[in-house]
Amino acid sequence: xxxxxxxxxxxxxxxxSSPGRLAFSLPESDVPVDPALxxxxxxxxxxxxxxLPEVSELDVVxxxxxxxxxxYGVDTHFYPLGSCTMKYNPKINEDMARLGGFGRLHxxxxxxxxxxxxxxxxxxxRMLAEIAGMDxxxxxxxxxxxxxxxxxxxxxxxxxxxxxxRSKVLIPDSAHGTxxxxxxxxxxxxxxxxxxxxxxxxLGDLERHLGPDVAAFMITVPNTxxxxxxxxxxxxxxxxxxxxxxxxxxxxxxAILGLTRPGDLxxxxxxxxxxxxxxxxxxxxxxxxxxxxxKAHLEPFLPVPVVAKRDDTYTLDWKRPRSIGxxxxxxxxxxxxxxxxxxxxxxxADGLRAVSENAVLNANYIMxxxxxxxxxxxxxxxxxxxxxxxxxxxxxGVNAMDIAKRLLDLGFYAPSTxxxxxxxxxxxxxPTETESKETLDAFCEAMIQIAKEAEANPRAIHDxxxxxxxxxxxxxxxxxxxDLRWRPRG
Amino acid sequence: xRYLPNTAQNQRAMLDAIGVRGVKDLLTKIPAKARxxxxxxxxxxxxxxxxxxxxxxxxxxxxxxxxxxxxLGAGAYDHYVPSPINHLIxxxxxxxxxxxxxxxxxxxxxxxxxxxxxxxxxxTGMDVANASIYDGASSLATAALMAHSINGRREIALAGGLNxxxxxxVETYVDGPGLKLRDLPAPEGVVDLDAVRRVVGAKTAALVxxxxxxxxxxxxxxxxxxxxxxxxxxxxxxxxxxxxxxxxAPGRQGADIVVGEGQGLGVPLGFGGPYLGVFAAKxxxxxxxxxxxxxxxxxxxxxxxxALTLQTREQHIRRAKATSNICTNVALxxxxxxxxxxxxxxxxxxxxxxxxxxxxHYAAERLSAVPGVSLRFAQPFFKExxxxxxxxxxxxxxxxxxxxxxxxxxxxxxxxxxxxxxxxAVTEKRTKDEIDAFADALAKAVA
Numbered sequence: 001x002x003x004x005x006x007x008x009x010x011x012x013x014x015x016x017s018s019p020g021r022l023a024f025s026l027p028e029s030d031v032p033v034d035p036a037l038x039x040x041x042x043x044x045x046x047x048x049x050x051x052l053p054e055v056s057e058l059d060v061v062x063x064x065x066x067x068x069x070x071x072y073g074v075d076t077h078f079y080p081l082g083s084c085t086m087k088y089n090p091k092i093n094e095d096m097a098r099l100g101g102f103g104r105l106h107x108x109x110x111x112x113x114x115x116x117x118x119x120x121x122x123x124x125x126r127m128l129a130e131i132a133g134m135d136x137x138x139x140x141x142x143x144x145x146x147x148x149x150x151x152x153x154x155x156x157x158x159x160x161x162x163x164x165x166r167s168k169v170l171i172p173d174s175a176h177g178t179x180x181x182x183x184x185x186x187x188x189x190x191x192x193x194x195x196x197x198x199x200x201x202x203l204g205d206l207e208r209h210l211g212p213d214v215a216a217f218m219i220t221v222p223n224t225x226x227x228x229x230x231x232x233x234x235x236x237x238x239x240x241x242x243x244x245x246x247x248x249x250x251x252x253x254x255a256i257l258g259l260t261r262p263g264d265l266x267x268x269x270x271x272x273x274x275x276x277x278x279x280x281x282x283x284x285x286x287x288x289x290x291x292x293x294x295k296a297h298l299e300p301f302l303p304v305p306v307v308a309k310r311d312d313t314y315t316l317d318w319k320r321p322r323s324i325g326x327x328x329x330x331x332x333x334x335x336x337x338x339x340x341x342x343x344x345x346x347x348x349a350d351g352l353r354a355v356s357e358n359a360v361l362n363a364n365y366i367m368x369x370x371x372x373x374x375x376x377x378x379x380x381x382x383x384x385x386x387x388x389x390x391x392x393x394x395x396x397g398v399n400a401m402d403i404a405k406r407l408l409d410l411g412f413y414a415p416s417t418x419x420x421x422x423x424x425x426x427x428x429x430x431p432t433e434t435e436s437k438e439t440l441d442a443f444c445e446a447m448i449q450i451a452k453e454a455e456a457n458p459r460a461i462h463d464x465x466x467x468x469x470x471x472x473x474x475x476x477x478x479x480x481x482x483d484l485r486w487r488p489r490g
Numbered sequence: 491x492r493y494l495p496n497t498a499q500n501q502r503a504m505l506d507a508i509g510v511r512g513v514k515d516l517l518t519k520i521p522a523k524a525r526x527x528x529x530x531x532x533x534x535x536x537x538x539x540x541x542x543x544x545x546x547x548x549x550x551x552x553x554x555x556x557x558x559x560x561x562l563g564a565g566a567y568d569h570y571v572p573s574p575i576n577h578l579i580x581x582x583x584x585x586x587x588x589x590x591x592x593x594x595x596x597x598x599x600x601x602x603x604x605x606x607x608x609x610x611x612x613x614t615g616m617d618v619a620n621a622s623i624y625d626g627a628s629s630l631a632t633a634a635l636m637a638h639s640i641n642g643r644r645e646i647a648l649a650g651g652l653n654x655x656x657x658x659x660v661e662t663y664v665d666g667p668g669l670k671l672r673d674l675p676a677p678e679g680v681v682d683l684d685a686v687r688r689v690v691g692a693k694t695a696a697l698v699x700x701x702x703x704x705x706x707x708x709x710x711x712x713x714x715x716x717x718x719x720x721x722x723x724x725x726x727x728x729x730x731x732x733x734x735x736x737x738x739a740p741g742r743q744g745a746d747i748v749v750g751e752g753q754g755l756g757v758p759l760g761f762g763g764p765y766l767g768v769f770a771a772k773x774x775x776x777x778x779x780x781x782x783x784x785x786x787x788x789x790x791x792x793x794x795x796x797a798l799t800l801q802t803r804e805q806h807i808r809r810a811k812a813t814s815n816i817c818t819n820v821a822l823x824x825x826x827x828x829x830x831x832x833x834x835x836x837x838x839x840x841x842x843x844x845x846x847x848x849x850x851h852y853a854a855e856r857l858s859a860v861p862g863v864s865l866r867f868a869q870p871f872f873k874e875x876x877x878x879x880x881x882x883x884x885x886x887x888x889x890x891x892x893x894x895x896x897x898x899x900x901x902x903x904x905x906x907x908x909x910x911x912x913x914x915a916v917t918e919k920r921t922k923d924e925i926d927a928f929a930d931a932l933a934k935a936v937a
Binding site: 010012017022029030035036037041043045054057060063073074076077084086087090095099101106107108109112113115116123142144148149153183187259261266275279281286303304325327335336338345347348349350352354355357358360361362364365368369381408433435436465468473475477479482484485486 | 495505509524525535542553554555562564566576578585590594598602618666710751782790793795810817818819833838840845850870921
């Protein structure tokens with residue numbers, strides 16, 4: 001729960017500024033300054049100093065410490081946010097990412113003097129390839145959406161290399177928004193494929209769209225209703241028979257570690273979200289990392305450079321004429337690679353399999369405990385997450401958003417709401433394997449309490465949240481009168 | 491397993507409640523022929539102390555900027571990082587939070603982003619900044635796409651001083667929509683304005699100019715702005731925000747969109763990432779911007795509060811028609827930059843710029859006084875410059891590395907015409923003694 005006095009804290013760093021205060025420590029110059037400044041033409045020099053705050057070091061520390069207390073995080077709260085895999089982020093990962101040889105290494109340091117970093121990247125790529133049953137992995141994409149873009153661009157390059165012009169990509173209507181957005185960015189027309197009543201791909205609709213102009217079919221496994229598509233291999237075979245590549249969105253990989261592998265299921269490409277499955281922190285929205293894995297026929301198109309091993313030396317291989325190019329200036333979010341590597345080395349093969357088994361067990365337990373109180377979007381068993389619908393509560397005047405807000409008052413972060421789009425009043429719950437039965441029980445009891453309140457006293461739910469630093473916000477005002485930066489009063 | 495709290499007893503109780511005998515009964519939808527029947531072939535799990543020893547071994551093989559004196563730049567710089575940054579970002583309430591989609595439980599993150607947007611807008615001289623893109627290069631790529639979406643034109647003109655690594659990222663991103671890149675030469679280290687006049691025209695969506703550019707030279711941004719606007723094109727400026735305590739804000743020089751690498755604002759070198767893609771624009775383009783935006787509003791009681799806003803631009807609402815595919819950004823790096831800018835403040839950022847340019851000019855003077863060594867371009871520069879060497883820059887750099895000096899970046903692989911050149915960056919952290927030692931070692935290496 002937030003600190004009681006948080007409601008009283010309503011300051012921005014600019015409002016604490018007092019001319020003359022400072023929080024930094026810089027040395028006196030040991031070389032002449034004036035001649036250097038004179039060498040920078042006046043027209044290139046700043047005329048008015050930037051109006052940044054003037055505060056002391058304690059001002060900075062206390063302000064941001066107090067702002068942090070206005071957040072819920074995994075370290076403080078159960079965070080059952082579906083599709084986001086808000087699992088515990090191990091502290092040892094942070095220590096390892098801060099070792100000087102990793103954290104203070106310049107990306108353009110000579111290869112001979114970066115062998116430890118390159119070795120780590122090479123081994124991480126190999127381990128991810130093994131986990132996914134892929135032939136090669138690029139660690140370069142900065143996040144899942146960039147991994148998708150890289151994957152779709154590789155598919156495009158592959159078709160073009162074979163002299164085929166294909167213009168469409170098929171994506172289920174249950175997909176994450178990044179799937180169509182990344183695909184459109186790669187120059188494709190997006191065709192939405194319908195889902196059936198249980199949230200699975202409507203095979204008839206898929207069949208109707210599968211033509212010679214289709215480049216790829218993109219699907220999340222397990223799907224966004226938390227279910228494993230039992231016919232996923234048949235779908236892949238039907239696609240391949242028509243020259244269509246199949247792409248797996250790996251957002252839900254936490255469900256299948258060591259149980260099955262995208263490559264074995266027939267996928268040509270998949271991306272990983274290191275910030276979901278492999279415990280790198282979400283950081284309030286990022287950074288993440290979105291490595292992309294491919295089968296051998298797509299390997300020539302991987303982003304450059306590729307970390308290669310020759311004899312016992314690691315090198316950045318730029319000589320890849322069929323590469324799709326580059327996605328970031330350097331080699332990827334290396335800090336996240338160190339954390340993910342640390343995690344995989346902590347868990348080992350048996351540990352990773354236990355991760356998915358417990359994630360699946362926890363999700364099914366929640367679904368079982370709540371199925372009498374909420375509608376279930378699709379029959380179980382589910383995989384690592386379950387999707388409920390608040391359609392029953394909606395008839396009582398309480399929608400999914402109300403339930404989410406009430407949970408905040410009861411000491412839990414909210415599930416994902418209104419996603420997937422194909423489920424009315426969706427509440428998508430992903431407990432992860434790092435939560436205990438006691439926590440799951442406490443959460444289920446809160447959900448059951450809310451279901452009862454919806455029957456007896458819906459008004460109390462409409463008022464929620466009341467314990468958070470602010471109450472419900474006027475989103476319409478935020479959008480109609482955008483106030484996107486602070487300005488001094490008067 | 492310390493991250494898995496379920497005991498055998500817990501598991502039994504949960505399985506009983508679900509009504510199945512074992513976890514495998516929950517996995518029956520996975521096709522039998524694709525079930526993995528062997529353990530994954532991974533390196534063995536390590537206990538914490540053994541893992542630390544292993545990781546220290548790997549880290550110890552790298553030439554970090556603590557053990558080596560770093561004169562490398564080219565888009566990543568060894569600037570001072572105030573101590574409070576690391577302590578504050580490690581607070582779990584920031585560190586382990588998700589994107590602030592539930593604003594009531596995310597006011598901390600939302601407020602820091604609002605502060606970040608304000609500071610970046612102020613520094614760059616623009617109206618509005620977003621909550622971040624992945625890095626400087628991907629920020630530039632999305633700016634090129636945004637320019638195309640604003641004016642519908644299909645060519646992007648790139649000034650020759652653009653970081654070649656950024657150019658490759660732009661090339662990748664414009665492939666989908668099929669935009670054409672036009673390269674403008676910079677034979678004397680800055681863009682040839684006659685070439686700008688010839689090439690930038692009715693088809694040009696945007697002119698992209700980086701200042702200081704890849705070679706370290708300062709460009710006449712205002713002059714290129716006039717030429718771009720005369721042709722009805724937008725001006726996209728690539729700028730390093732940590733320089734903007736001393737260098738003029740691009741917004742005052744006619745920029746329509748400002749992007750850049752914010753790594754210098756307190757983000758660790760970290761072998762290239764995660765970094766901070768800065769993105770700012772004029773107000774009139776705000777609804778075409780990529781990425782998240784935080785706005786101030788009020789709550790039910792009329793109290794000030796903050797929320798993500800203008801989300802109809804984004805992929806989770808607009809899907810295939812979104813302004814960008816970005817979802818996860820680099821919020822924590824933006825927080826580092828926010829704390830950095832708060833700590834350095836109005837005067838500190840000016841001092842960082844003054845010290846950096848003072849040391850860089852001193853270094854340029856000392857190094858170019860070495861017999862056979864000269865400055866490649868006769869242009870004003872800021873904290874980075876290009877040296878021409880009488881011997882192979884690769885070999886010279888290798889020799890200096892033996893004395894724990896990372897001398898700079900040999901440019902042959904970036905620009906064949908500059909095969910005899912070394913790009914040297916000098917931040918406020920370098921001392922006179924380190925620069926003198928570099929000059930002495932260079933003199934011996936080229937003798």
